[in-house]
């Protein structure tokens with residue numbers, strides 16, 4: 001018998017039952033909850049007179065809707081100006097109170113983006129099955145957990161049964177050989193992967209990211225990569241457990257302690273794909289070929305390296321792709337053939353569950369230290385992923401560096417990643433953003449998003465247009 | 474869940490690849506805590522010329538005459554014809570809720586994003602995968618013939634064209650059964666409550682660290 005992939009191992013360990021056609025019940029260890037996709041699920045539970053199967057498996061925090069300015073946050077719930085957003089946040093509070101679910105409320109200093117807070121609290125552990133009503137749940141795969149996004153009906157299903165009904169996905173391995181060049185980051189790696197396989201490249205698969213370049217990344221960097229697995233079409237991304245994973249988890253509040261910790265570590269060390277395990281698809285990239293990346297279109301696969309240029313429509317042979325490029329350029333207000341470095345920016349957003357961890361903020365701060373944001377940039381903001389990231393950054397003086405350079409230092413939340421709160425990108429404005437989606441209107445009606453790494457966003461802030469960050473550090 | 478057996482209806486051709494969930498329903502409408510009422514904001518950023526808010530009076534907003542949904546010939550459409558990777562992006566179930574609330578019962582595309590596909594089945598909306606060749610023909614015929622409609626029979630797994638020619642499609646047998654009978658997933662799973670409990674007890678013994686409470 002051939003070996004098992006990491007995905008096979010976690011799947012098998014959680015398999016409760018299986019029907020003849022392959023539809024399976026999978027036991028869920030951790031259910032993460034936020035305010036946007038849960039109200040209808042709790043309502044469904046109440047209407048059916050059901051209770052959560054295991055309240056202590058749930059972990060909630062509000063993130064999408066909440067304000068990020070200090071003056072608003074100092075007012076607590078009253079600071080949420082939009083009445084509809086406020087209802088959503090208070091509904092989450094009430095549901096968690098009613099059903100006895102652990103919640104880091106908006107006023108708790110540990111609150112933040114659910115995908116930043118989960119790992120930070122140790123609520124994400126290797127080998128767990130994790131779900132959340134949010135597609136970027138794939139982030140948690142960085143710690144060797146099987147984690148994916150679900151819809152609201154499934155949120156209700158998991159609350160009520162502690163299980164998810166699913167069919168097993170295929171195994172895909174994306175292997176990045178060698179090591180990244182200096183100044184090239186996890187974000188560039190994952191954008192390059194998506195540029196290569198496309199936004200539907202991983203559909204129906206769980207992607208295991210592997211290879212020396214991946215294993216050399218910090219846990220923060222691995223989270224950035226797994227975060228965007230969904231942008232490659234895969235519901236889940238995974239990375240094998242190694243010593244970095246174990247070191248990251250040790251001592252976190254939800255992590256096991258003492259003797260149980262020792263047992264857990266022994267078990268977690270098995271969480272790697274066996275040599276010779278079968279993958280349905282394998283894609284290989286050379287890390288040395290990856291340059292800093294910038295997206296120019298309205299899909300994450302529309303990406304080029306910093307020294308490249310925007311494609312010329314007539315160079316594309318496939319009619320459907322040609323049409324997509326033409327629609328994208330129209331929306332973005334860009335012309336084929338323009339070099340990436342000539343794209344001017346009105347806004348800089350450093351934040352989101354892709355890139356708002358301490359390491360991301362350190363990289364950005366290093367670039368802007370002692371410099372000033374270009375006069376043509378109208379808005380530049382840094383939004384830490386959690387209250388604890390914010391606290392750590394302040395302890396290191398990063399907030400002062402950002403403020404001195406002319407960037408705003410905000411309170412934690414999703415913010416302009418999807419602009420459900422009042423942090424919105426203006427109509428027609430170009431934004432260098434460290435988030436994960438450049439869809440039309442994603443950051444605000446008519447807004448034009450360019451996805452980049454934190455260092456590249458910081459460098460663009462200083463110059464007012466894209467530059468190769470390696471030329472300036 | 475609403476049962477699905479046979480649907481006959483007008484086809485709306487949305488000729489665009491990678492239609493994402495922000496396209497289907499922009500995020501400002503996700504603030505609702507209800508499951509209904511999203512239909513008027515389906516495809517909002519393309520359907521209207523201004524920016525919509527949850528409290529906008531949609532009847533007063535300027536419509537985009539170029540957007541296919543606003544063309545009178547497609548009024549009352551029930552079947553959405555789409556291109557590759559339809560529904561990519563977020564896990565928001567508001568996307569199928571909006572399609573459903575507008576009146577769509579079927580989406581036909583060459584491929585779908587995983588989570589969206591799943592969310593459709595949970596809401597009585599049938600996503601059908603059809604090969605590129607058939608998709609191109611359907612686009613051509615829908616655009617060429619006003620009033621073009623199709624009949625979708627889930628039990629038979631067929632899409633029947635006006636000339637009576639048939640396109641067969643595949644559907645997961647479990648999901649098909651749930652849709653045909655309007656079965657509630659949670660109810661079905663709870664029938665296995667004893668199996669789940671037994672699994673949970675074993676799992677707790679084997680991996681107690683997943684059951685530990687936080688020391689907070």
Ligand code: SF4
Nearest residue numbers: 136352353414417418
């Ligand atoms: S930061 Fe953005 S992508 Fe991440 S959970 Fe929030 S809205 Fe979603």
